Amino acid sequence: MPKAMNEIFDYLNGLFPEAGLAFDESVPCIIVPAASIKEVALQARDDQELLLDTLMCLSGVDNGDETLGVVYHLDSMTLRHKLTLKVIVPASDPHVPSVDRVWRIAEWHEREAFDLVGMIFDGNSDFRRILLPEDWEGHPLRKDYQVPEFYNGMKVPY
């Protein structure tokens, strides 16, 4: 049976009463503390009631208030329902456990989020930049990013 997002929240909250999950009506999404994201992800994938087998998208967000966010868009091929999870971490210490062992595709998405926004995914099996050159400095989609004057001797601004 497909479930609505608030039903999934009630179900997950019953399974992880200690974890401190919260439901955000406005988006809607479930806000998960960084420490619990891996457990919740594994449960969401394997639980017969949820079977969220596909990670459609993993994005990184700079919220602009000294926090960074990671958004997980999940889909169940068999039960045909969707779920959005969100993790919010402080920009000064942006550590998030990796979910690349839960959904294999997360490896590249997490590398992209790191490359452009700069959160650190602990446990990602190949953690390095994916789009920008290895020697690039900074994370360009941060709100406070300054475009460098030069890159390898090439002038960058117009």
Add this chain to the structure above:
Amino acid sequence: MGLLSKQFDDGNIVLTSVEGVLNWARLCSLWQMSFGLACCAIEMMAASASHNDIMRFGVLPRPSPRQCDVMIVAGTVTLKMATRLKRLYEQMAEPRYVVSMGSCSNCGGPYWEHGYHVLKGVDRVVPVDVYIPGCPPRPEALLEGWMRLQEKVRDFTLVKQEGEHA
């Protein structure tokens, strides 16, 4: 002056300059490096297809820079690509030419202000012979650019020009 300075009535003999023949041969077989960088490459491919048929100008796409005369920079040059593009240019044998196709490679195009990763004009890393404006330029514009390049090759001379340094 045309290619043939003098033609005799009894056939079989024409007079011209060595330079004229060499330039004519070169401008009719400018080989192109086959690579594209972004959306402009689609128009470049359209120029090679049957409707516009750039091959009638003697253009052959070659997969190796060693065999090419012309590099068509068709698309957005990112800073990451710019270092590779320069390397490819250096691998081409002289005389070599660069055609910058489209706004992106001319000046950064739509990314001129917020493209932290885009080179604002390919002429910052390699010398450009012909600029073709447009986003993207139509295949006809590429053909026109190509004919401009041919004019440039036609005027090439081995003789030292007045005021030129040795």
